[in-house]
Amino acid sequence: MPIVESNKVTDSNAATSPTPSAAVLVLEDGRIFRGRSYGAQGTALGEAVFATGMTGYQETITDPSYARQLVVQTAPHIGNTGVNGEDAESRKIWVEGYVVRDAARRPSNWRSERSLDEELVAQGIVGIQGVDTRAITRHLREHKTMRAGIFSGEAANASDKELLDTVLASAPMEGSALAEEVSIDEAYVVDPKDHGWEGEPRFSIAAVDLGIKAMTPVRFAERGVRVHVLPATATLEDVNALNPDGFFMSNGPGDPATADHQVKLLRSVLDEKLPYFGICFGNQILGRALGFGTYKLRYGHRGINQPVMDRRTGKVEITSQNHGFAVDAPLNGATVAPEERYGRVEVSHVSLNDDVVEGLACLDIPAFSVQYHPEAAAGPHDAAYLFDRFIDLMAETKAGGATATKNQNKTEDNK
Numbered sequence: 211m212p213i214v215e216s217n218k219v220t221d222s223n224a225a226t227s228p229t230p231s232a233a234v235l236v237l238e239d240g241r242i243f244r245g246r247s248y249g250a251q252g253t254a255l256g257e258a259v260f261a262t263g264m265t266g267y268q269e270t271i272t273d274p275s276y277a278r279q280l281v282v283q284t285a286p287h288i289g290n291t292g293v294n295g296e297d298a299e300s301r302k303i304w305v306e307g308y309v310v311r312d313a314a315r316r317p318s319n320w321r322s323e324r325s326l327d328e329e330l331v332a333q334g335i336v337g338i339q340g341v342d343t344r345a346i347t348r349h350l351r352e353h354k355t356m357r358a359g360i361f362s363g364e365a366a367n368a369s370d371k372e373l374l375d376t377v378l379a380s381a382p383m384e385g386s387a388l389a390e391e392v393s394i395d396e397a398y399v400v401d402p403k404d405h406g407w408e409g410e411p412r413f414s415i416a417a418v419d420l421g422i423k424a425m426t427p428v429r430f431a432e433r434g435v436r437v438h439v440l441p442a443t444a445t446l447e448d449v450n451a452l453n454p455d456g457f458f459m460s461n462g463p464g465d466p467a468t469a470d471h472q473v474k475l476l477r478s479v480l481d482e483k484l485p486y487f488g489i490c491f492g493n494q495i496l497g498r499a500l501g502f503g504t505y506k507l508r509y510g511h512r513g514i515n516q517p518v519m520d521r522r523t524g525k526v527e528i529t530s531q532n533h534g535f536a537v538d539a540p541l542n543g544a545t546v547a548p549e550e551r552y553g554r555v556e557v558s559h560v561s562l563n564d565d566v567v568e569g570l571a572c573l574d575i576p577a578f579s580v581q582y583h584p585e586a587a588a589g590p591h592d593a594a595y596l597f598d599r600f601i602d603l604m605a606e607t608k609a610g611g612a613t614a615t616k617n618q619n620k621t622e623d624n625k
């Protein structure tokens with residue numbers, strides 16, 4: 211019976227989607243893929259990137275880190291489970307455009323409230339379907355991620371040359387400052403008692419929203435940590451006014467080389483020895499605060515099956531990732547950070563696919579971060595221990611323990 215009901219809903223809603231028009235995906239190097247429109251019709255300009263998750267498309271498209279990107283899904287069939295009211299990772303869809311091979315004509319899932327096509331239309335997201343996403347992915351792997359455009363409806367009527375010129379006139383991802391565009395205006399609190407925690411919160415943290423995913427503060431709250439989520443423009447005064455036990459910076463879109471305000475803020479926080487944990491963009495900001503550079507990867511890591519080694523324990527975890535930039539830090543053991551006042555740092559996690567830095571751990575101050583997504587929405591939960599590691603770090607710091615020394619001993623033990 212539920213199946214019949216859900217079909218009824220989708221059938222009646224399906225009438226609101228426009229009949230697909232011709233659509234074209236134009237890459238900045240002149241390569242063109244022709245298909246049919248998916249979702250809204252018009253023009254979408256951004257960086258073409260591919261994501262390899264077989265599931266979790268609703269979480270993917272609502273991850274603010276995908277702002278100004280055209281996401282190519284390598285999974286050949288997208289939309290099967292529709293869209294529901296629970297899985298969005300933020301208030302809206304952030305992908306600039308969406309590229310799929312076979313779009314499900316009819317979603318089938320007990321939680322489905324409407325089709326993905328309808329949701330893309332409702333939110334004005336321009337997509338393309340019926341293109342060979344494997345060929346596009348191979349092209350991006352060989353020639354690197356690049357600017358691209360999806361054109362459908364009337365926009366697809368222009369000549370290929372005109373469409374390519376439009377793509378070439380669009381902004382590149384390098385040098386783009388987007389975190390402040392996607393962040394919130396007003397601070398808010400995520401309370402443990404709303405997420406199954408009984409009793410008083412154990413700790414409180416200030417978390418800067420650079421494009422935060424909804425599950426991140428929830429992972430803290432479930433563990434008894436009250437989270438004060440602050441806008442990307444937050445200052446040291448805003449942080450100190452909360453008298454938090456720890457400081458956090460989230461994932462987010464754009465080039466970390468542009469995040470000067472956040473690097474400055476993090477340096478002030480580290481100078482105060484407040485425990486720090488960063489995810490993704492927050493890892494790149496820690497890298498920069500310590501004096502390392504960041505650089506753009508050829509085609510990035512986006513998906514939910516990315517292998518990472520925790521070099522302290524030797525354990526391999528399968529992780530959820532979405533990053534196009536990385537920290538340029540030495541892989542061989544502990545070194546003194548270029549910003550020497552922060553003491554020694556080591557690359558704590560590394561990608562097993564390409565040796566890219568996936569985590570940093572400071573040995574003399576209470577700070578660490580990872581380049582991937584332990585909140586796992588969508589994705590495997592292998593990395594959930596990192597939230598506990600941060601809680602331990604706050605507990606040790608509060609108790610006045612020598613956190614840095616302890617971290618170092620852990621490293622020595624595992625050699």
Ligand SMILES: NC(=O)CC[C@H](N)C(=O)O
Nearest residue numbers: 275461462490491534535
């Ligand atoms: N998910 C993220 O935080 C991404 C960080 C950064 N925008 C990158 O692409 O590398």
